[in-house]
Amino acid sequence: MLKAEQFTISGDIILHKPDKLSVPNKMAFQNNHVTFSRRGIMDGFFKCVPLGLGVFAYGLVFGILAIQAGLSPVQAQLMSLVVFAGASQLMALELWGPHLPVLTIILTTFVVNLRHLLMGAAMRDWLVRISPGKSYFSLYFMTDESWALSVKEMVSGKKDAAFLLGSGLCIYFFWNFSTFLGSTMSFWIDRYLSDPSVLGLDFAFTAVFIALLTFFWKGKSQVPVWMMAAMVAWIAFILLPGKWYIIFGGLAGGITGACRNA
Amino acid sequence: MPDNQSLLVFITIFCMAGATYFTRAGGLFIVSRINPSPRFRAFLAHMPSSILVAIIVPNLMGEGASELMAAIIAGLVAVLTRNLILSLLSGLLAVSLLRNFVFI
The missing domain is CATH 1.20.5 (Single alpha-helices involved in coiled-coils or other helix-helix interfaces)
Incomplete structure (x- = not known):
């Protein structure tokens, strides 16, 4: 059976001591009738509102930066509607330019979102007991925040799998609404300010990524991983064309982490 | 376009x-x-933050003193407040003040 895991908002994994969690978890699903009701959707939606407000801030930042990176408001909104993944959307903006590095953007998106594989897998106790259509529809809306809330419900023995969909829809609503506000705001700033570098907006990406990075800090074990990522990225930046240094740095950090943790 | x-x-x-x-x-x-093996889980867990490092470091290497100092300020505010918006605003404020008044 899958070990219960929990992700923090920033997408990092905390492994629980399995002896404590797996037993009540197993017992809760001995009598395993899982439902998928409208009440479950509402319950998930409203319980997720506080987390949605946090996502709202990120969406505002995404909307503002998307316009600065050269997307139109429609394109920014489309990205939030169909991709719906904060970290990878922000990273895509960093790569955005007049000559779109399409392959690098798609690869980076994929690699950044690999953690979803584990998150989806961890929801198995609910998702294998409802119809595949409902499961795979719910998974479209799964985010770090709604997942964390849903897995808590599932492990505590709740039986309504629609909670995952409801909490995901809540995040979807806040993410798209804030993208709209941010991009509209940014559009007008662009219109009336001939040189946005006066505001330091060109520095905004770096500031956002530094802030996000500090949220990932989980202790000293991170130091060698990040050092390796920085070194490899720097070397690749000098040696290779385009933005490949991002993928190489990320892989180097991941491999370093894997070698040290196993 | x-x-x-x-x-x-x-x-x-x-x-x-x-x-x-x-x-x-x-x-x-x-x-x-x-x-998934524990090794593979660790790999997945460390990848997102490593990608952030890989974006930030080469970006800052090419920049001047204003950007480096503003980066430190944005990082400190993020650590202290754990608030993305505050950190972004203080980074932007720092970089525009430093560029226009200190390291011209």
Whole structure:
């Protein structure tokens, strides 16, 4: 059976001591009738509102930066509607330019979102007991925040799998609404300010990524991983064309982490 | 913007969506067959933050003293407040003050 895991908002994994969690978890699903009701959707939606407000801030930042990176408001909104993944959307903006590095953007998106594989897998106790259509529809809306809330419900023995969909829809609503506000705001700033570098907006990406990075800090074990990522990225930046240094740095950090943790 | 460029933008966005949904749906699909090893989990866990490092470091290497100091300020505010907006605003304020008044 899958070990219960929990992700923090920033997408990092905390492994629980399995002896404590797996037993009540197993017992809760001995009598395993899982439902998928409208009440479950509402319950998930409203319980997720506080987390949605946090996502709202990120969406505002995404909307503002998307316009600065050269997307139109429609394109920014489309990205939030169909991709719906904060970290990878922000990273895509960093790569955005007049000559779109399409392959690098798609690869980076994929690699950044690999953690979803584990998150989806961890929801198995609910998702294998409802119809595949409902499961795979719910998974479209799964985010770090709604997942964390849903897995808590599932492990505590709740039986309504629609909670995952409801909490995901809540995040979807806040993410798209804030993208709209941010991009509209940014559009007008662009219109009336001939040189946005006066505001330091060109520095905004770096500031956002530094802030996000500090949220990932989980202790000293991170130091060698990040050092390796920085070194490899720097070397690749000098040696290779385009933005490949991002993928190489990320892989180097991941491999370093894997070698040290196993 | 020329037409083929905006077509490329739409293709990119939809491919991003496809790649993202693949990761969201793939976990449930795989889970009954393979159980990821602790080593692979650690790899996945360390990748997102390493990508951030890989974006930030080469970006800052090419910049001047204003950007480096503003980066430190933005990082400190993020650590102290754990608030993205505050950290962004203080980074922007710092970089525009430093650029215009200190390191001209």
